[in-house]
Amino acid sequence: MKISLGPLLYYWQREKVFDFYEEIASTPVDVVYLGETVCSRRHELRLADWLDIAVLLRAAGKEVVLSTHVLLESGSDVGTMHRITANGNFQVEANDMGAVHRLAGKLPFVAGPHLNLYNPAALQWMAALGASRWVMPLEMKQSDLELLQQNRPSGLQTEVFTYGRMPLAYSARCFTARHRNLPKDDCRFSCLDHPDGLMLRTREREEFLVLNGTQTQSARVYNLVDALEDMRAIGVDVVRLSPQAQHTVEVIAIFDAAREKLLAPQEALARMQPLMPEQGCNGYWHGRPGLEQVAPAVQG
Incomplete structure (x- = not known):
C-alpha cells in the first residue's frame, strides 16, 4: 500500500x-500530486514553478502527478488545463471531463475524486479511456x-482519500472574498x-464548514488512519493525505508507521x-453522516 500526498x-x-515540498522530498510518502485545483486567481506559483517542484520530487524518488482544476470558468482556465495535460513528462490527475477528453486514448491518467465514479460500469468506462x-x-x-473492488477492471489501481479536511463543493463564487465584502x-x-481555510461557525459557535475561496470544506478532519488494514484487505492501492499548514510531515510519519504495522x-x-x-x-467510511466519529467495533 502506497501513501500519496494530494x-x-x-x-x-x-x-x-x-x-514545504523540500520537506516532503525526505518523507516516506510515495506519490505527490501537484498544482492548483481550486482557484485560477492563485498566482503565487505558475505551471513552470510546479514543474520545477515536480523535478525535485522525482529526483527524490517520488511518483509525481500534476492535478488539473476541478471547476473551469474561463478560456484561460481551459488553456491551463491543456498545458497540464500536454506537459509530456508527468502523469496527470483529471479532475473534470474536459481533462479526461484531452487524455483519453493518448496517455494513462488518474481519475480524480470529483469525477463521481460510483459503479462498476463507470469504472469500466474510465479504464477503457485510459485511467x-x-x-x-x-x-x-x-x-x-x-x-466495486470485486469488479474492478484489471490494471486499475484504487486510491482513497484518507486524511484531511474534505473538499465538499466548488462554486463560481469566492466565499472567502465575500466574507470580507x-x-x-x-x-x-x-x-x-487563512493557510488552513476560514472556519464558518453556527450561531451556537459550533464548527460547521471551512471556507477556502471557491471551495467549501468540512470543518472536521477526515481521518482513517485506524482503517488501513481494512483498506489493505479489500485491495486499496494508495491512501491519500491532504496537506495542512502545520504537522504534515508528522502526519505522514504516523501513517507510514501504521501501514508498516509499527503502530x-x-x-x-x-x-x-x-x-x-x-x-x-x-x-462516511462507515455509512454514517460525514461529521460523525465512529468508534471501531470491539473484538470479542
Whole structure:
C-alpha cells in the first residue's frame, strides 16, 4: 500500500510552498500530486514553478502527478488545463471531463475524486479511456467500495482519500472574498490570510464548514488512519493525505508507521489528535453522516 500526498488545496506564499515540498522530498510518502485545483486567481506559483517542484520530487524518488482544476470558468482556465495535460513528462490527475477528453486514448491518467465514479460500469468506462488509477468519491462507504473492488477492471489501481479536511463543493463564487465584502475579481487574495481555510461557525459557535475561496470544506478532519488494514484487505492501492499548514510531515510519519504495522490502529489515532487542526471524523467510511466519529467495533 502506497501513501500519496494530494494537491495543496490552500493558498500559501511562494516561499512557503517551495519549503514545504523540500520537506516532503525526505518523507516516506510515495506519490505527490501537484498544482492548483481550486482557484485560477492563485498566482503565487505558475505551471513552470510546479514543474520545477515536480523535478525535485522525482529526483527524490517520488511518483509525481500534476492535478488539473476541478471547476473551469474561463478560456484561460481551459488553456491551463491543456498545458497540464500536454506537459509530456508527468502523469496527470483529471479532475473534470474536459481533462479526461484531452487524455483519453493518448496517455494513462488518474481519475480524480470529483469525477463521481460510483459503479462498476463507470469504472469500466474510465479504464477503457485510459485511467490507470481512480480516486474514490469522498462520500462512498467501505461496503460499497468492497463491491466495486470485486469488479474492478484489471490494471486499475484504487486510491482513497484518507486524511484531511474534505473538499465538499466548488462554486463560481469566492466565499472567502465575500466574507470580507469583496468581489471575486478584487478578492485581494484573501485566502493567503487563512493557510488552513476560514472556519464558518453556527450561531451556537459550533464548527460547521471551512471556507477556502471557491471551495467549501468540512470543518472536521477526515481521518482513517485506524482503517488501513481494512483498506489493505479489500485491495486499496494508495491512501491519500491532504496537506495542512502545520504537522504534515508528522502526519505522514504516523501513517507510514501504521501501514508498516509499527503502530496499532488506536495508538496511531491517538498520536494524530494533537496534530490535527480540528477534531476528527470518519462517518462516511462507515455509512454514517460525514461529521460523525465512529468508534471501531470491539473484538470479542
